[in-house]
Each structure stands twice: as structure tokens, then as C-alpha cells.
Amino acid sequence: MELDKMDENDWKYHGEGNKSLVVSHVQHPRVLRLLKYPAEDSENPPQTAEQAYRQIQNIVDFSSNVMSSLLGEKFIHSGEVVKLPLEFVRQLSIKVQHQRPAWRCDKVMDIYSGCALCLPNLTSPALHQPTHTPPLCIEIKPKCGFLPSPKHVSKDIKTKVCRYCMHQHYKVANGKWKRRSFYCPLDLFSGNRQRMHFAIRHLIEEPQNNFKVFKGGQCIYSSKEGSDESPDMNSLLHHLRPYFLHTNNRMNSHVTSKAVLNDFIQVLVNALLSSGGGDGSVVADRQAEGRGFCEASIFNKERIRHGSRGLPSDSVLFRILQTQMLDTLDIEGLYPLYRQVEQHLQDFPKERTRLQIEGPYNEAFLEKLQKCPSENDGSVEYAVAKVHQYRVAMTAKDCSIMVALVPSSEEEEDNESLSSQRQLRDFRPPAFSYSASILDLDPKPFDSIPRQLRLDQKIVSCYLRTGGALPKGPVREKEDCTLLFHPM
Numbered sequence: 001m002e003l004d005k006m007d008e009n010d011w012k013y014h015g016e017g018n019k020s021l022v023v024s025h026v027q028h029p030r031v032l033r034l035l036k037y038p039a040e041d042s043e044n045p046p047q048t049a050e051q052a053y054r055q056i057q058n059i060v061d062f063s064s065n066v067m068s069s070l071l072g073e074k075f076i077h078s079g080e081v082v083k084l085p086l087e088f089v090r091q092l093s094i095k096v097q098h099q100r101p102a103w104r105c106d107k108v109m110d111i112y113s114g115c116a117l118c119l120p121n122l123t124s125p126a127l128h129q130p131t132h133t134p135p136l137c138i139e140i141k142p143k144c145g146f147l148p149s150p151k152h153v154s155k156d157i158k159t160k161v162c163r164y165c166m167h168q169h170y171k172v173a174n175g176k177w178k179r180r181s182f183y184c185p186l187d188l189f190s191g192n193r194q195r196m197h198f199a200i201r202h203l204i205e206e207p208q209n210n211f212k213v214f215k216g217g218q219c220i221y222s223s224k225e226g227s228d229e230s231p232d233m234n235s236l237l238h239h240l241r242p243y244f245l246h247t248n249n250r251m252n253s254h255v256t257s258k259a260v261l262n263d264f265i266q267v268l269v270n271a272l273l274s275s276g277g278g279d280g281s282v283v284a285d286r287q288a289e290g291r292g293f294c295e296a297s298i299f300n301k302e303r304i305r306h307g308s309r310g311l312p313s314d315s316v317l318f319r320i321l322q323t324q325m326l327d328t329l330d331i332e333g334l335y336p337l338y339r340q341v342e343q344h345l346q347d348f349p350k351e352r353t354r355l356q357i358e359g360p361y362n363e364a365f366l367e368k369l370q371k372c373p374s375e376n377d378g379s380v381e382y383a384v385a386k387v388h389q390y391r392v393a394m395t396a397k398d399c400s401i402m403v404a405l406v407p408s409s410e411e412e413e414d415n416e417s418l419s420s421q422r423q424l425r426d427f428r429p430p431a432f433s434y435s436a437s438i439l440d441l442d443p444k445p446f447d448s449i450p451r452q453l454r455l456d457q458k459i460v461s462c463y464l465r466t467g468g469a470l471p472k473g474p475v476r477e478k479e480d481c482t483l484l485f486h487p488m
């Protein structure tokens, strides 16, 4: 990328979240991730160019020195900070404005610092040889996959119903989404294929900001925010069909939609359980049974036909869950330690640097959180280590997984020629090369912790007021999850 020859016409709007806007290059597999800030500050940027550069460098350092070590290097692409011509950024911001969803326009793209994060475009992977059939990339924001320990929480419901399921009631009550999603992260993280299948089916039904599908780098399936309509499942099936043209032991152009969806989900489950490019050796996640079920999940656990060995220890889900579980105290148990650190910093402002409250996110930071004593000895070092652990866990609870499915070349030849020889062969599931990456690994600010506590209280009280009183699903019984599932 020649930074002095940047042309806004080479870039197009790709997506955005709460704090960054992403544009992709029209030819090269690259994206630029630009910071956003509140629209009311648009005339008056909240930070200088140097501060913005530092913020993005902190993101790179946090991802490459801290999260990469916890989650596994093979899943992480930390990218690099780039300095862009201001005129290019200004033109880009004008160009993408009309494509931005209205509900994200309470924030504007930073056009003043000229800094951005340059990353590989994870929706245009170049796995193996180039293929005719574009890769499918599936983005999942799985959210928190475990229940907190009863030791630290004041409301019993938090040990029974997971945060995501409770939060759904709060989001619907506050108009963020029109309908509740019946996705439950505990099902996705269970390692049990039936439960994972069920969880993904519900992500597809109500994707919200937790599920997107890209084909050849274009988003072909996502929730339309603020819209009453469900996303167009028929259009998704239309896109997926050519990738899943065999069923009942036959290459078949009359595959039912249900079979296409089933195969798609099954391939996705395989990818999530695979080693993500490691040597394939698997140690089962033995703690899985203890994590159990969320009482709000509409998965019918009596239907489980196959026991689970839990998540393979080198799978992307296992690594994310382990990192999320660095939150051992829950926000309620953590908050007093946060206050202790805050008080210490008020008394000794210079300690902020030594304790690495805002970084630098280097090996010493990682060591601080990894060498945390197991018992609270009352020291500020213990409190800081727990706060650091909590912030890292928050990042892991808010990251996304991008699974890339590239049809293997043999499969493609089969699809293209519909060879009769292939029709006579025994059934095997569609062949894809998988890869998984983790995105959005930004550090969460130290001072976001009080907001976490307030939000937690609001979510729980809203659930107890509304959701807890309702039947588990307003119109559904616990669902029969075996209908769509055929064992591997």
C-alpha cells in the first residue's frame, strides 16, 4: 500500500462497530479500521493526532503481546498503525457516509488524526490456491460462555441464566432490537455438537450483531438494524446452495433448503471444533460438564443423544472461553478491587505508570496478570492484577470469530462437472478448508468498569422484572433439537 498515493475510490465501506469503521480495498485483501467518536464532538476531536496514534498502537500491542499469547498466535492478526493523508480520509468519510447504518451515526469517523489500523481482510482469505468459488466467511460474536460462581454474586439468577440471555430482555425492553434472540452462548461453547448446532441455528434466525455471512468479501447476510423484518433466509439459502449440493449419498441439484442449512451448520460446527491449523492433537476440555446449562436456553437437554467431550483444547472456542474465564470474581467481586486501585491512584498518581493502568501492553503487563496470587493478600498488586485479568476477559467476551470456509479444489471440480462417478461414491460431508481468526481485540478502558457494574445491575433487575416471570420462550416450548441434526 503506497500511502502517498491513497485514493478513496480504491476503498469501500465494509462495516462498523461501536468504536470503529472499517473500509476494504477493492483489489487487495486489506482493510483499514478507523476510529470513531461521538458526533457531538465532530468539530472538536476528543484527542490529538498523537493520542489517536498512541491509542491505535496500544490496540496493536494489546493484541500482539497480550491477547495473542492467551488466545493463540494462529488466530490473531494484529495489523499495523498507518498514517494516512488527511485529504484521503476526509474524502473517504464523505464517500462512505450514505452506506452507514443510521443507528451507528451517533458517532462520526475520525478525520482529523490521519491514523488507522491496517489489517488483512479476513473476509477475503487467500487459503491454498485461488479458487473459482468464492470463500464463505462467517462472523460470530459469541459473547460470554460461562456462568459466574455463586461465591461472588448477589443475585442467584446470575448463576442460572447467562448474561447474554438476560441481556436480550433488556435490549428488547430498550428498543435496541425488536425481537429476542434464542441463541445461547453456553450452548455454542458446550462442545456438544447438538447444542452447538442448535445455537448456530438461532444465530441464523436472529443474527442481531452476533452473526454475519460474507461471500467473496461481501456481506450477504446480517440483521438490518431497526427493521421489523427478519433477515432474508431465502437469499442466504440461495447463496449457500451451490456449496452444499450433495445429500442422501448423492450429488443432487434438488437438495432441500433444510438439508442445505443443516450441512452449512454442520460444517461451521466442524470448523469451530477443529484445531484451527494446529497439529490436530486434542485434549478434551474436562471442565465442560461443570459449566452446565443456562436455564433460559430453549435447547431441550433431555434430547441429548451424544455425550460431549467438551471443546478440544486447541479450538478457537476453547481459547476464547479460557480467556473469558479470567474473570473469576464477576463484576460484583471485582468492583471493590477496582475501587481499591482507584483510591491508590488518587493517593499516588505516579503509580499509574508502574502499575501499567493504560499500558504499555507488553510482556510485563502479561506477566502481571498471569502471576496474580491466588488469594487476596490485600496488596494493590493483587487488586491491579485482578483488574487487568477482568479487562482481558472483557475483551474476550466482546471479540468476534471469523471462520473462513474455502471449498477444496477437489470438491469444486465435483461441483462443476457434476460427475456421474462422484454420484456413485459414498456420501461425505462437503469438503472445505477451514481457518478461524479472532477480531476486535481492543483493550477495554480501566474506567469502563463502573459502567459494567451499572449495566449488570440494570440487566439483572430488568430480567427479574420481565423475563424471569415469563415462560422460557414466549411462544415456544423447549425445542426438539434433534430434528435438524444428523450425527457425524
Ligand SMILES: O=P(O)(O)O[C@@H]1[C@@H](OP(=O)(O)O)[C@H](OP(=O)(O)O)[C@H](O)[C@H](OP(=O)(O)O)[C@H]1OP(=O)(O)O
Binding pocket: 017, 018, 019, 167, 209, 394, 398, 444, 448, 455
Ligand atoms: O457490554 P456489552 O456486553 O453490551 O457489550 C458491548 C457491545 O454490545 P453487545 O451487547 O455485544 O451488543 C457493543 O456492541 P454494539 O455496539 O452493540 O454492536 C460494543 O462491542 C461494546 O464495546 P465497546 O464499548 O465499543 O468497546 C461492548 O461493551 P463492553 O462491555 O465490551 O465494553
Ligand SMILES: Nc1ncnc2c1ncn2[C@@H]1O[C@H](COP(=O)(O)OP(=O)(O)OP(=O)(O)O)[C@@H](O)[C@H]1O
Binding pocket: 014, 015, 016, 017, 018, 019, 020, 021, 022, 031, 033, 119, 120, 121, 122, 123, 139, 212, 398, 400, 439, 440, 442
Ligand atoms: N480484519 C478484518 N477483516 C474483515 N472484516 C473486518 C475486519 N475487522 C473488522 N471487520 C468488520 O468490521 C466490523 C466492525 O469491526 P470491529 O468489530 O472491529 O468494530 P468495533 O467498533 O471494534 O466493534 P464493537 O462494536 O465490538 O466495539 C466487524 O464486525 C467485521 O464485520
